Amino acid sequence: MPNDDLQDSLAEKRWLGALAKGDSSALGGIYELYGERIFRYAYRMLGNRSDAEDATAETFLRVLRRSSELRADGAFRTWLFRIARNLCIDKLRQHKLMELPADTQFACSEERTILRITVQQALADLPMEYREPLVLCDLQDMAAREAAGVLEISVPALKSRLYRGRRALRDKLKGTMERSLK
Amino acid sequence: MTESKELYRKLVDLYAGGELPTELEEELREAARHDSELGWEMATLRRTVELTKEAHPSPEFGEESFQRILIKLYTRAGQMQTQSPEPAHLQYHLPIQG
Numbered sequence: 426m427p428n429d430d431l432q433d434s435l436a437e438k439r440w441l442g443a444l445a446k447g448d449s450s451a452l453g454g455i456y457e458l459y460g461e462r463i464f465r466y467a468y469r470m471l472g473n474r475s476d477a478e479d480a481t482a483e484t485f486l487r488v489l490r491r492s493s494e495l496r497a498d499g500a501f502r503t504w505l506f507r508i509a510r511n512l513c514i515d516k517l518r519q520h521k522l523m524e525l526p527a528d529t530q531f532a533c534s535e536e537r538t539i540l541r542i543t544v545q546q547a548l549a550d551l552p553m554e555y556r557e558p559l560v561l562c563d564l565q566d567m568a569a570r571e572a573a574g575v576l577e578i579s580v581p582a583l584k585s586r587l588y589r590g591r592r593a594l595r596d597k598l599k600g601t602m603e604r605s606l607k
Numbered sequence: 608m609t610e611s612k613e614l615y616r617k618l619v620d621l622y623a624g625g626e627l628p629t630e631l632e633e634e635l636r637e638a639a640r641h642d643s644e645l646g647w648e649m650a651t652l653r654r655t656v657e658l659t660k661e662a663h664p665s666p667e668f669g670e671e672s673f674q675r676i677l678i679k680l681y682t683r684a685g686q687m688q689t690q691s692p693e694p695a696h697l698q699y700h701l702p703i704q705g
Contacts, residue, residue: 449684453677460676461668468666478672482679489684544662562624563659588620595655602651602658 433458437501444492456485459502462565463509469560470513472549480516484509503574506567510557510575540601547597555590562587611638615645623652 436458443451463484468477487508488495495501548556561572562583573583595602615638621627622635639646 452680452684456677456680460673464668464672464676465666469663474666474672477666478676479679482676482683485676485680486683486687489687540658541662544658548659548662559659563656564663584620587624591620591623591652591655594659595651598655598658602654 441492441495441501444488445495447492449489449492452485452489455488459505460485463505466506466560466565467509467513469564470510470557471516472545476516476520480509480512483512500574503571506561506571506575507577514553543601544598547594550597551590551593554586555593558583558587559590559594563591612642612645615639615642616648619645619648619652622649623656625653625656 436454440451440454440458444455460481464477464481467480467484468474471477471480484505488505495504548559551559557576558572561567561575562569565572567575569580569583569587573580576583578586615635618627618631618635622632627635635645635649639649
């Protein structure tokens with residue numbers, strides 16, 4: 426286990442233990458540990474900062490609500506992402522469409538900006554079953570096993586969706602791809 | 608020949624995600640020199656992953672965002688904890704209520 430993961434795991438155990446004993450200030454510790462990762466995931470799912478911040482706060486509130494049942498058994502992080510995922514899906518249903526990131530700083534040429542928007546739009550247009558594995562594995566750099574746990578599917582099913590998703594995205598980006606490969 | 612071709616096709620997805628060990632990646636690249644279809648698959652799928660990453664830079668999570676979320680979290684947690692199963696007015700009998 427890499428050092429960072431081990432440290433996270435120990436901190437997680439400590440905070441969850443404190444929370445289970447009724448120490449609600451431990452919630453801040455858990456938020457400090459995973460807040461950034463959950464926010465980045467929510468932002469990539471929802472495409473805007475305000476909704477992503479809201480979903481992040483709500484995710485950790487669920488931790489407090491379920492504090493007596495939580496165990497630091499290695500599955501907590503997966504469970505946390507699963508909660509965030511469900512909240513994002515609810516928000517997407519309310520808004521119907523995913524927004525493109527509006528507050529991204531485009532400090533690059535017009536051509537690169539157009540390319541970026543084209544790719545963002547193509548990913549946003551993919552069916553959810555393809556988009557989610559791409560967000561988790563290619564953008565969040567999550568291992569297949571953990572991503573499968575978040576999506577509550579098997580690892581082979583996750584890989585199948587991921588590979589089909591990449592191909593679907595490639596097909597949507599056909600023209601763009603040919604230009605960028607030249 | 609056909610078997611190895613089939614195997615290389617299966618490895619393309621792992622190549623695209625950068626999951627192949629270096630030696631196997633080299634072997635696949637070598638095979639692609641004699642198989643243009645395989646080469647196209649490898650190049651376009653890997654470029655798709657690269658473009659996806661490039662188009663979605665890690666969203667900034669600065670101190671302001673951190674604090675905004677923390678405030679939301681503690682405000683909602685506070686509201687949650689003050690919601691007792693019984694209405695507050697039933698818990699206490701203030702002198703004014705007799």
